[in-house]
Amino acid sequence: MKYDLIVIGSGPGGYVAAIRAAQLGMNVAVVERAELGGICLNWGCIPTKSLLKSAQVLDYARHAEAYGVQVMEAQPDFNAIIARSRGVAEKMSKGIQYLFKKNNITVLEGNGKLTSDKKVEVTDNTGVSQLYEAQHIILATGARSRQLPAIPQDGKRIIGYRQALTLDHLPASLLVVGSGAIGSELAWFYNAMGTKVTLVEFMPNVLPVEDEEVSKQIARSFKKAGIEVMVKSTVESVDTTGELLKINIRNKKGEIEVKEAEIVLSAAGITPNVEHIGLEEAGIALERGRIQVDDFYRTNVENIYAIGDIVHGPALAHVASAEAICCVEKIAGLQPEPIDYGNIPGCTYTTPEVASVGLTEAKALENGYEIKIGKFPFTASGKASAAGANEGFIKLIFDAKENTLLGAHLIGTNVTEMIAELVLARKKKVTGHDLIKTIHPHPTMSEAIMEAAAAAYDEVIHL
Structure with a gap:
């Protein structure tokens, strides 16, 4: 059986690669040994956010009196919270099944492994193996929890x-x-x-x-x-x-x-899943435990590519998806722009949330920049005060000579929804004054971005 593209792994790198390739007219198969969607969708990003939302609702209920609402003592139903999280993950995995069916993508269930002649051997859970051929192969096998010698995991305690x-x-x-x-x-x-x-x-x-x-x-x-x-x-x-x-x-x-x-x-931390996928048999080079690739995710072996947690760069779902699109579009003969790893947003969904992009203050100084810093606390935000969520601040770091944004560091409610504006600002080399003069809606948490930029240039109104 021969395909234009076989993708090993169906996480946020693998399934995105498969769908984009199908959109570009390729005949695609995906090898997956577990649930479609990979770790992120089934055991990481999505179910974790479900748990965190339940915890946030519980926290609201426990502090409802602060909003003038009387609530009987709130208690968590832990098993129901876990069940809800699993249900959300299962629904999302079924969504990937639907997208694969819509795009005529074949799912090959089992463990995928490269052979010496650049084929893919898929072994199902009964031990039966079958060989498949493809003009191109993308490895997207992800990563697992890192084992520390002093803390050997037993899966229970x-x-x-x-x-x-x-x-x-x-x-x-x-x-x-x-x-x-x-x-x-x-x-x-x-x-x-x-x-x-x-x-x-x-x-x-x-x-x-x-x-x-x-x-x-x-x-x-x-x-x-x-x-x-x-x-x-x-x-x-x-x-x-x-x-x-x-x-x-x-x-x-x-x-x-x-x-x-x-x-x-x-x-x-995590450990890349590079074992037992045929790297040695296919002659694929590793560098510091990850697969060595170029700017378009080509390995040293012709027509074999690698993306996501098994290559260089931050181990983030949105990075794997971006790499997938870049890789597939290059395979298809388009001219994608290489990913700028200096402009990748990072998000942590605690309460308060944390989001950032670009250089920290220490890194900017270390790199020799003369900088301007603007900070705006959410205690001065009308929307944050009305929401009872005035913990945190926005900190923007500008190049004092070029006035462009070097880094953005946000901590507060919903800041993970606000960071994309600043990622785009860095990509398009937006200046501090561009941000100041961009009218932000009132009252919103996002106004704090405009105010932080203004603070860097001594133009802030609400401080």
Whole structure:
């Protein structure tokens, strides 16, 4: 059986590649060993946001009195919350099935592996294998939870993010290792549910890739919510012999501190799925554990490509989707623009939310820029005050010579919905005064973008 394109993996890179290729007239097959939609749709982005929304509704109900509304004591139905999350993921996966059917994309169920003669061997769950041929092959196999030697996951008491989405009961206590987006979001969710949460981070700040001011603000928010935050700390070992886990942590003073928890969640990064997919057989080169590709995702082997978490760049769903489109359009003979990895938005869906793009203040100075900074706190926003959500701020960093936007760092309610304006501003080299003179609707949270730009040029009205 021969196709124009076979895609191995159906996550946000794989399924987007398949659909775009079908739109461009290719005969496409997708190999998938589990649910369509991959980790993001089934075990990551989508179900996590469902859990976080339930936690947000619970938080609203618990603080309804602040809005002049009387509500009986709100309690979480943990199993119903988990069930809702799984239902949302299942619905989205069925949506991918519909899109594949609409675009005449063939699904090959099983494990996909490259052969030495550049074919794809698909082995189903009964062990039966079949060979398929394609003019082009895209690898989009994604990643999995990273295993730390000191915290060996058993899937029950020491878990990864996947198990954290389907626990059969609400744990009384949880220790989360790693405060990136996954660790921070799940720490916030379980804390909102009533679990006693400790968040341990090796770096000096939580959300360590963010601007330092944002990281410090989210740490304050976590502590205010009741999360114990330990930075500059490392889990040395976990004793699993007792009813509660005993976690030995080397704290920021260099001392061993023992914490107890019912469950440990290891959320310290991911590992690319590059094993058992035939890379050695096909002669595909790796670089630092990821597949080596050019600007259009071509490997060193002709007609074989790789996208998403298994190549360089941030391991984000929207990045994988963008890479998929770029890759397929190049295969089809179009002239796509290479992705600018310096202009990728990052979002964390805690409360408050965090969103950013471009350089942090420290990076801008390190790179030799003379900068102007404008900040606008949501305490000065009429919409934020009316919504009872005035925690956080917007921070914009401009090149003082060119007046273009170097970086944008947002923390507050709904800021993940606001960041795209600033991604476009950076892409089109919009100046600070362009942002100031762009009329933003009132009252909205987005007005704070205009005000932050104005603050950088001493033109701010509402501060």
